[in-house]
Amino acid sequence: MMIVGIWAEDERGLIGVKGRLPWSLPAELHHFKQTTMGQIILMGRKTFDGMNQRTLPGRTTVILTHDQTYQVADKSVLVFHSPKDILAWYHEKELETAKDLYIIGGAEIFKVFSQYLDRLYRTIVQGEFEGDTYFPDVIDYDQFIETSTKTSLADEANQYAFTVKIYEKKK
Ligand SMILES: NC(=O)c1ccc[n+]([C@@H]2O[C@H](COP(=O)([O-])OP(=O)(O)OC[C@H]3O[C@@H](n4cnc5c(N)ncnc54)[C@H](OP(=O)(O)O)[C@@H]3O)[C@@H](O)[C@H]2O)c1
Known part of the structure; x- marks a missing residue:
């Protein structure tokens, strides 16, 4: 059981526009869904309102x-x-439920929980978008080891290529 950060940023670290994501990338959402399925997801009130308070199944x-x-x-x-x-x-429940706690944003929430993250799923969307919310400068990547990097190319349904990088906190 651990605390995990998961997000998608563009090449300049942009993560949001007017309460929503700056891009539409079904393949990236699929990665998010697969990774977080069955677990606990934590988000800030602004992100949840931006999703019209729609909960994600499972x-x-x-x-x-x-x-x-x-x-x-x-x-x-x-x-x-x-x-x-x-x-x-979470610490009271984690042994009982055997679930990870996924910190899913937005910027304010990443800031608050950055010090507790054991693993990161960082997606870099290849492009530069318009927006108003950036991933905060709170991760010291020297404290992490990149264990995986996988690029998905653009296709008919996904206008932009993106790379998912996984990092583990050094012990
Ligand atoms: N690209 C990505 O991976 C990704 C992921 C998630 C979100 N986003 C985007 O990020 C944007 C939203 O980010 P954001 O930084 O503006 O907002 P946010 O982090 O989603 O939510 C901020 C809100 O969280 C609550 N909060 C924060 N710290 C708190 C504390 N210490 N105690 C109690 N409540 C606290 C406050 O709610 P109250 O105001 O109600 O008190 C605050 O206004 C949206 O555009 C969203 O689409 C992008």
Whole structure:
């Protein structure tokens, strides 16, 4: 059981535009789905609202917000108000559930949890897009070893090539 970061950035580190992703890449979403399936996913309130509060099937959704009155129609969604409470909840549950905790963004949430990440799934989308949200400069890649890199070429359904890199935290 571990805490994992997963995200997609463009060649300049862009990750978002107006609450959403800057690109449409079904193959990258498929990678995200396969990697996170069956696990716990944690996201910030802005990312969840940007998805119109749609939950992703087969995963436990956890949201972080300061808003004590924040309501989600889907009652399976867990809402927390501090990172400390999420970590305490996860560490209490991890042995029992044997699930990993995937930090899925956005920028604010990556910033808060960067120090706890044991593994990274970093996608680099080949292109430069318009947007407003960048991956924060919080990862010291010297503390990680790149264990895998795999490029998917553009095709009819995916306009841009992208590379998925996996990093493990050095012990
Ligand atoms: N490319 C990717 O891989 C990827 C992944 C995820 C998201 N994104 C994009 O990133 C953008 C959103 O990122 P963002 O940085 O603006 O927002 P975000 O990280 O999704 O959410 C920020 C919100 O999280 C809550 N929060 C943050 N720190 C907190 C703390 N310490 N305690 C309690 N609540 C806390 C606050 O919610 P309240 O305001 O409700 O208090 C804050 O406004 C969107 O465009 C999204 O599509 C991209």
